[in-house]
Structure formats: structure tokens, C-alpha cells
Amino acid sequence: MHSLLVIRSRLSLSDKNRLLSSEAASAETLLLRSGYQVTAAESLDEALRKLPDADAVILVTPISEYSDWRKELLTNKLLPVLWWCSEITSDLSAAACEDDFTADGLLSSSMVPAEIHWALHFSARQFFAGQQWKKEREQLLSRLEERKWIDMAKSILSKTRNISESEAYEYLRKQAMNERKRMVDVATSIVKAYQLLHKP
Numbered sequence: 001m002h003s004l005l006v007i008r009s010r011l012s013l014s015d016k017n018r019l020l021s022s023e024a025a026s027a028e029t030l031l032l033r034s035g036y037q038v039t040a041a042e043s044l045d046e047a048l049r050k051l052p053d054a055d056a057v058i059l060v061t062p063i064s065e066y067s068d069w070r071k072e073l074l075t076n077k078l079l080p081v082l083w084w085c086s087e088i089t090s091d092l093s094a095a096a097c098e099d100d101f102t103a104d105g106l107l108s109s110s111m112v113p114a115e116i117h118w119a120l121h122f123s124a125r126q127f128f129a130g131q132q133w134k135k136e137r138e139q140l141l142s143r144l145e146e147r148k149w150i151d152m153a154k155s156i157l158s159k160t161r162n163i164s165e166s167e168a169y170e171y172l173r174k175q176a177m178n179e180r181k182r183m184v185d186v187a188t189s190i191v192k193a194y195q196l197l198h199k200p
Contacts, residue, residue, distance in 0.1 A: 003037045004120075005054035006084075007047050007069065009061045023088045024060040026109055031058070044072060051077050056120060058107060060084040064105065078128040080104040080121070146184040153187035156194045163200035 024040065031038045039054070041047035051057070056079055063083065070081045081107040083089070094130050105123025107116060150172065151152035157168035172190075176183040 003039070003053055003054070003055045004058055005033055005037055005047065005050050006031065006040045006060060007042075007056045008059075009040055009069070020060060020088065023084065023086055027058060027060050027084050030111070031116065032107060034116045041118050047073065048076055051079075054079060056080040056082060056104075056124065056145075056147070058082050060086075060089060062089055063101065067101065070103075078131055080123045082107055082123055084087075084108065146187075149184050149187040149191060153190040156190060160194075178185050 006024055006028050008020045011047075025048060028040055033034075034163050039050050041050050050143055054077075057073055057110050059081060066081075068197055077131055081103070083103045085106045085108045089187075091127075101166045105119050105121055105128045111119065142186050153169040153172055153192065157163065157171055161168070161171075163171070172183055176186045177184060
């Protein structure tokens with residue numbers, strides 16, 4: 001991880017905006033001193049233009065804005081999104097702190113370069129491990145759904161053709177090969193046809 005995008009949101013109150021500007025500048029300075037390439041953005045459009053080159057995003061925003069920013073950014077690119085925790089960013093939103101707040105990591109101005117390095121390193125590892133887990137979970141759920149259709153089709157074939165479930169499975173397999181389709185597609189067709197014919 002080398003290239004970081006620092007984002008600060010614009011607030012309507014100029015005093016708060018100045019405070020966030022100053023905090024974002026100190027975040028950028030500290031990250032640059034720690035050896036990272038840093039670019040900055042203040043709006044969503046600007047952030048989305050710079051996002052393709054970033055390895056991670058640091059949000060210097062009130063905590064209440066973190067989840068919305070993270071959701072929008074992850075829709076465009078999968079990468080760790082960390083929150084810059086400071087007196088300013090937390091003071092602006094102390095009442096908005098929620099139990100379900102999920103940050104990929106936290107950084108603060110009190111950290112030294114080695115701490116920043118390890119915080120970014122572990123945040124990235126956690127983020128990508130989480131993404132891998134989600135992908136595996138989706139694949140597992142998909143396989144379970146396919147298994148459900150195949151089991152229903154086997155049951156229908158067993159009942160209508162008076163054959164065993166293993167024979168029904170073999171029938172599905174051969175039919176899929178003959179039609180050059182996936183077994184689940186053949187099974188789904190059988191179940192839907194059966195349901196259509198036996199609709200009350």
C-alpha cells in the first residue's frame with residue numbers, strides 16, 4: 001500500500017470547515033512524512049476521479065458521515081477505508097456514534113510513522129480477508145441454492161418415473177450433458193414445469 005487518498009467533507013459552517021481543513025492538512029502532512037503518496041479530495045466527484053489510483057482512503061470527516069462515504073466509495077472500488085480519529089472529527093459528531101459503525105481502520109495525528117504503517121498494513125489485510133470471506137460465503141450460498149433445485153428435481157423424477165434418487169441424479173446428469181447445460185438449469189426447468197402442471 002503506497003498511494004493514499006485523503007477526503008474531507010465540506011460542511012456548511014465555515015468555522016467547522018476551517019477546522020476540518022486544518023485537520024486534513026495535518027493528516028496529509030503526517031502521511032507524506034511517513035513515506036506515502038497522498039492526494040486529497042473535498043467532494044464526491046473529485047474523490048471518484050482520484051479513486052482509481054488509491055490503495056486506501058482516509059476519511060477526515062465527522063463519524064456520522066463515515067458510513068455514507070464508505071458505501072459510496074466501495075461501490076466504485078474495493079479498498080480499505082480508514083477514519084481519521086481526532087478531537088475535531090469526533091467532537092463534531094459525538095452524538096452520532098453508533099454501535100454498528102464499522103471502520104476498516106483508525107489513524108490519528110498522535111501516531112508515529114511505524115504505527116501508521118502497521119495500522120494501514122493490518123487494515124488492508126483485514127479488509128481483503130473480509131472481502132474474500134464474503135465471496136466464499138456468496139459462492140457457498142449459491143451452491144446451496146443449486147443443491148436445493150437438484151434435490152427437488154430428483155424428488156420429482158423419483159416420484160413421477162418411479163425410480164431411485166440415485167437414478168434420478170444420473171438422469172439429470174445425462175440430460176445436462178445432452179443439452180449442454182448446467183445440471184442446476186435442467187433441474188430448475190423440471191421443477192418449474194412440474195409446479196406449473198400441478199398448480200392448484
